[in-house]
Amino acid sequence: METSVKEGNGKEWVKKAAIGRAAATLFEKKGYLETSLKDISEAAKLSKGCIYYYFSSKHEILYFILDVYMDHLLEGLEDELRGKPDICSKIQFIMHRHLSLYNNKIPEAKAILTDAHNLPYEYYRLIALKQKKYSQVLADVLSDYFDGEMQMNKAKAISYVVFGMCNSIMHWHDPEGPITLEELSEICFSLFTGGIRQLKTNQAVNA
Amino acid sequence: METSVKEGNGKEWVKKAAIGRAAATLFEKKGYLETSLKDISEAAKLSKGCIYYYFSSKHEILYFILDVYMDHLLEGLEDELRGKPDICSKIQFIMHRHLSLYNNKIPEAKAILTDAHNLPYEYYRLIALKQKKYSQVLADVLSDYFDGEMQMNKAKAISYVVFGMCNSIMHWHDPEGPITLEELSEICFSLFTGGIRQLKTNQAVNA
Numbered sequence: 001m002e003t004s005v006k007e008g009n010g011k012e013w014v015k016k017a018a019i020g021r022a023a024a025t026l027f028e029k030k031g032y033l034e035t036s037l038k039d040i041s042e043a044a045k046l047s048k049g050c051i052y053y054y055f056s057s058k059h060e061i062l063y064f065i066l067d068v069y070m071d072h073l074l075e076g077l078e079d080e081l082r083g084k085p086d087i088c089s090k091i092q093f094i095m096h097r098h099l100s101l102y103n104n105k106i107p108e109a110k111a112i113l114t115d116a117h118n119l120p121y122e123y124y125r126l127i128a129l130k131q132k133k134y135s136q137v138l139a140d141v142l143s144d145y146f147d148g149e150m151q152m153n154k155a156k157a158i159s160y161v162v163f164g165m166c167n168s169i170m171h172w173h174d175p176e177g178p179i180t181l182e183e184l185s186e187i188c189f190s191l192f193t194g195g196i197r198q199l200k201t202n203q204a205v206n207a
Numbered sequence: 208m209e210t211s212v213k214e215g216n217g218k219e220w221v222k223k224a225a226i227g228r229a230a231a232t233l234f235e236k237k238g239y240l241e242t243s244l245k246d247i248s249e250a251a252k253l254s255k256g257c258i259y260y261y262f263s264s265k266h267e268i269l270y271f272i273l274d275v276y277m278d279h280l281l282e283g284l285e286d287e288l289r290g291k292p293d294i295c296s297k298i299q300f301i302m303h304r305h306l307s308l309y310n311n312k313i314p315e316a317k318a319i320l321t322d323a324h325n326l327p328y329e330y331y332r333l334i335a336l337k338q339k340k341y342s343q344v345l346a347d348v349l350s351d352y353f354d355g356e357m358q359m360n361k362a363k364a365i366s367y368v369v370f371g372m373c374n375s376i377m378h379w380h381d382p383e384g385p386i387t388l389e390e391l392s393e394i395c396f397s398l399f400t401g402g403i404r405q406l407k408t409n410q411a412v413n414a
Contacts, residue, residue: 031324033240117238153385158394160379161372168371178360187365190409191402198401199394 016054019044020065023058024107032062032115063123066116069108070130072101077137088193090141095192098166099185110170135159146200158199162192223261226251227272230265231314239269239322269322270330276315277337279308284344295400297348302399305373306392317377342366353407365406369399 022044026035037058041048055061077097084090102109116127138159143150166188173184229251233242244265248255262268284304291297309316323334345366350357373395380391 154390154394157386157391158398161376161391161394161398164375164378165368165372168375169368171371172367179364183361184364184368187361187368187406190405191365191368191398193402194405194408195398195400195402198397198404201401202397 012054015046015050016064017068019046019051019054019061020068021107023061024065024111027062027065027115028107028110032058032111032118059118059120059123062111062115063119063127065108065111066119066127067130069101069105069112070127070134072105073098073134074130077134081137081141087141087145091138091145091193091196092189094138094141095162095166095189096185098163099181099188102166102170103181106170109167113167113170135163138162142196145196146203149203158196165191219261222253222257223271224275226253226258226261226268227275228314230268231272231318234269234272234322235314235317239265239318239325266325266327266330269318270326270334272315272318273323273326273334274337276308276312276319277334277341279312280305280341281337284341288344288348294348294352298345298352298400298403299396301345301348302369302373302396303392305370306388306395309373309377310388313377316374320374320377342370345369349403352403353410356410365403372398 019040023035023040026039026043030039035058037048037051040058040061041051044051051061055064077094080097081090081093084093112127116124119127135156136159139152139155142155142158143152146155169181169184169188173179173181175181226247230242230247233246233250237246242265244255244258247265247268248258251258258268262271284301287304288297288300291300319334323331326334342363343366346359346362349362349365350359353362376388376391376395380386380388382388
């Protein structure tokens with residue numbers, strides 16, 4: 001579990017990233033449970049011995065994939081947000097960033113949604129902690145949007161609902177189909193911005 | 208695969224429904240792949256022979272659960288919609304109905320999301336067809352909402368996004384937690400109604 005993105009970007013990192021990519025692609029195609037270390041070694045064009053040099057089990061590869069994905073989501077996010085002029089730009093930035101990372105790393109993003117529960121609990125917990133930290137960033141921005149008048153629990157719930165909306169796309173979107181991911185991002189963004197405006201209005205009415 | 212909700216509401220149906228309920232509850236707790244027919248027979252308090260009298264395999268039980276759930280979603284929906292006075296009431300009705308069925312049948316609803324892909328293709332296809340028919344109902348209402356000026360593909364995509372938003376709640380909502388399902392339904396409904404208003408405004412601006 002000590003293997004993490006922070007170990008550096010040298011030769012070892014490149015190998016691990018290549019194994020992770022091959023594995024994530026197989027998990028998406030065949031399913032996590034149905035994929036063997038042999039399948040992964042063939043897809044990564046590396047010997048099984050080489051795979052075992054970097055990872056002690058399939059779980060460790062899955063953990064590596066999810067951990068790196070979460071780090072990509074988290075890294076620099078708060079700094080970048082500080083540079084945005086207002087709350088609406090912050091919200092727009094978070095959504096576009098979320099969907100564009102998904103678009104660049106579809107197998108990894110799908111692994112988060114469909115395979116994370118296959119991790120042993122102590123690994124799963126670490127991923128879940130990063131997910132909580134990530135949605136807290138949106139919850140904080142939302143709390144500002146609602147002038148701090150919304151309970152943090154509710155702001156958190158909204159951030160979960162919004163990420164849930166974006167993530168659900170992965171279950172059905174066909175890149176070859178009639179709707180592009182860009183169009184979908186716009187739909188999600190409009191639904192969300194119009195949606196929170198409505199929530200703010202409700203709040204004002206109920207105040 | 209011939210076993211369906213339509214077979215009647217007699218003694219046989221009651222037995223099958225009890226087996227389905229016990230199985231769905233186990234799938235939620237242990238996972239579909241990890242649940243055996245023996246587990247199901249113990250939970251349903253029926254002999255394995257009795258289970259085999261009604262279902263020839265675990266797949267058939269899963270198919271039965273999902274098929275019945277989809278029938279509940281579909282049955283009477285269009286008739287009930289015809290009785291609603293305007294488009295907004297129709298949309299509100301679909302969302303509340305969707306979330307309240309989920310609330311009453313959590314294990315079955317979760318099985319649709321997490322286990323459907325375990326079905327053999329010919330069974331899966333039948334469930335997917337009912338899912339398409341179901342989201343088409345919302346897509347048709349949305350198409351009316353947008354005065355028929357939105358491409359049907361886009362209206363379909365919005366209906367998928369909306370159901371995805373509602374369904375994603377199942378992955379994290381804790382009935383013992385600080386936010387009730389009623390509060391979440393309201394959040395989803397406000398996000399959605401505010402959201403489509405925004406989409407309509409965008410459409411008017413781009414026209």
